Amino acid sequence: xxxxxxxRTKRDGGELTAEQIDWIIxxxxxxxxxxxxxxxxxxAVFLNGMSRTETxxxxxxxxxxxxxxxxxxxxxPTTDKHSTGGVGDKITxxxxxxxxxxxxxxxxLSGRGLGHTGGTLDKLESIVGWRAGLTAEEMLDVLRETGxxxxxxxxxxxxxxRSLYALRDVTGTVESIPLIASxxxxxKIAEGTDALVLDVKAGSGAxxxxxxxxxxxxxxxxxxxxxxxxxxxxxITDMSTPLGRTAGHALEVRESVEVLAGGGPEDVVELTLAxxxxxxxxxxxxxxxxxxxxxxxxxxxxxxxxITAQGGDPDAPLPAxxxxxxxxxxxxxxxxxxxxxxxxxxxxRLGAGRSRKEDPVQAGAGVELHAKPGDSVTAGAPLLTxxxxxPEAFAYAAQALEGAVTVGEAGDFTKQPVxxxxxx
Ligand code: URA
Numbered sequence: 001x002x003x004x005x006x007x008r009t010k011r012d013g014g015e016l017t018a019e020q021i022d023w024i025i026x027x028x029x030x031x032x033x034x035x036x037x038x039x040x041x042x043x044a045v046f047l048n049g050m051s052r053t054e055t056x057x058x059x060x061x062x063x064x065x066x067x068x069x070x071x072x073x074x075x076x077p078t079t080d081k082h083s084t085g086g087v088g089d090k091i092t093x094x095x096x097x098x099x100x101x102x103x104x105x106x107x108x109l110s111g112r113g114l115g116h117t118g119g120t121l122d123k124l125e126s127i128v129g130w131r132a133g134l135t136a137e138e139m140l141d142v143l144r145e146t147g148x149x150x151x152x153x154x155x156x157x158x159x160x161x162r163s164l165y166a167l168r169d170v171t172g173t174v175e176s177i178p179l180i181a182s183x184x185x186x187x188k189i190a191e192g193t194d195a196l197v198l199d200v201k202a203g204s205g206a207x208x209x210x211x212x213x214x215x216x217x218x219x220x221x222x223x224x225x226x227x228x229x230x231x232x233x234x235x236i237t238d239m240s241t242p243l244g245r246t247a248g249h250a251l252e253v254r255e256s257v258e259v260l261a262g263g264g265p266e267d268v269v270e271l272t273l274a275x276x277x278x279x280x281x282x283x284x285x286x287x288x289x290x291x292x293x294x295x296x297x298x299x300x301x302x303x304x305x306x307i308t309a310q311g312g313d314p315d316a317p318l319p320a321x322x323x324x325x326x327x328x329x330x331x332x333x334x335x336x337x338x339x340x341x342x343x344x345x346x347x348x349r350l351g352a353g354r355s356r357k358e359d360p361v362q363a364g365a366g367v368e369l370h371a372k373p374g375d376s377v378t379a380g381a382p383l384l385t386x387x388x389x390x391p392e393a394f395a396y397a398a399q400a401l402e403g404a405v406t407v408g409e410a411g412d413f414t415k416q417p418v419x420x421x422x423x424x
Contacts (some may be wrong), residue, residue, distance in 0.1 A: 056224065
C-alpha cells in the first residue's frame with residue numbers, strides 16, 4: 001500500500017477500500033504518511049465525497065488509531081453534546097454544568113477553533129489558570145468531584161483526528177460531510193459516553209449552509225453513533241446569525257456566566273435548555289428540570305467547581321482587548337439580517353482565530369453585537385464593537401462585514417426558531 005495510490009483513487013472519484021482506509025489512517029498516525037499527502041487526500045475527499053461505507057470505515061479507523069475511554073465506574077449516566085461549530089457558539093460553557101446539576105455526568109471533550117468558528121477550549125483558556133490538558137485520571141477525578149469536565153481529547157484518543165483536524169483547518173478542507181461526521185463521531189465514540197446529543201448548525205455561519213446539508217450530516221452522525229451503541233440524537237439549529245451577543249473567547253465566557261447567573265441572551269438560554277433536555281432525556285433523566293437548575297444557582301455552583309478543579313479562578317477578571325472600534329448603523333429601521341459568517345470572519349481577523357495551526361489566539365479579541373435581528377436601530381447608533389490588541393487589524397476585519405448588515409422595515413423580518421428540526 002502507498003499513499004499516492006490511495007490519493008489517486010479518491011482524486012479520480014473512486015471508492016476507497018477498507019484496506020486502503022485502514023492503512024492510510026494508521027500510517028498517517030504513525031507519521032509515515034506526510035502531511036502534504038494527507039492534505040491532498042483530504043482535498044480529494046472534500047471534492048469527491050465518501051460513501052456511507054467509506055465514512056463508517058474511516059470513523060472506525062480513526063477510533064482504532066488510539067484508546068477508548070471508560071466511564072463505567074461512575075454511578076451517574078454519562079451524556080455529552082457536540083456542536084458542529086458556529087459563530088458565538090458558547091453553549092457548552094453553561095450546558096455542561098447545567099446538565100451536571102441535573103444529575104448526569106458530562107465528560108465533554110472539546111476542540112479549538114476551526115476555520116471561522118471559535119473553539120470551546122480557546123474560550124475557556126481565557127480564564128486565568130484554567131487547564132484544557134488533563135490526563136484520563138484527572139478527567140475522571142474532575143468528573144467525580146463536580147459532575148462535569150470540559151477538556152482537550154488526550155493524545156491517545158483518536159490521534160488520527162487530532163492531526164487531521166489541525167490539517168483541515170489550514171487547508172480549506174473543513175466543510176465536508178464525511179470528514180466532519182467521522183471527525184466528531186470518532187472522538188465521541190472513543191470517549192465512551194452513554195448518550196450523545198449533536199447540535200448540527202445550519203446557515204451562513206455553519207459549515208453546513210443549508211438545512212438539507214445539515215440534515216444529511218445529522219443523519220450520518222446519528223447512524224454512526226447508534227451503530228456503535230451510543231444513544232445519539234441531533235438537533236438542527238439556526239446559524240444564520242451569531243448566537244448571543246458576542247463572538248470571541250473572553251467575551252463569550254462573560255456571556256456564558258451571565259446565562260449561569262440566570263440572565264443572558266434569549267437565544268443562548270433557549271438553546272442551552274433545549275440541548276440540556278435532550279441530553280437528560282437520552283441519559284434516562286427526563287424528569288430533571290434544567291430551567292430550575294439555572295434559576296436556583298445550582299448550575300452556577302457546578303461551573304465554579306469545575307473551573308476551580310481545572311486550575312482556573314472563576315472570580316478572576318477576564319482579559320480585555322487593548323483597543324476597540326465601533327461600527328455604527330447607517331440608517332434607522334429594523335435590523336433584518338446580521339450575517340453569522342461575516343461576524344465569524346471579522347472575529348477571526350481581529351485575532352480570535354488562527355492562520356496556522358501553531359498560532360496563538362488573542363483572548364480578548366472578538367465582536368460584540370449591540371443589536372440582533374428583529375431589534376430597532378437608529379442611524380449612527382453603535383451596532384457592533386470590534387475588540388483587538390492589534391488596531392491595524394480593524395480595517396481588514398471591518399471589510400468582512402461589508403454587506404453583512406441589513407436594515408429594513410419591521411415587516412421585512414420574520415423571527416427564525418433557534419431549533420429547526422430534531423433527528424433521532
Ligand atoms: N468539529 C469537529 O470535531 N470536527 C469537525 O470536523 C468539525 C467540527
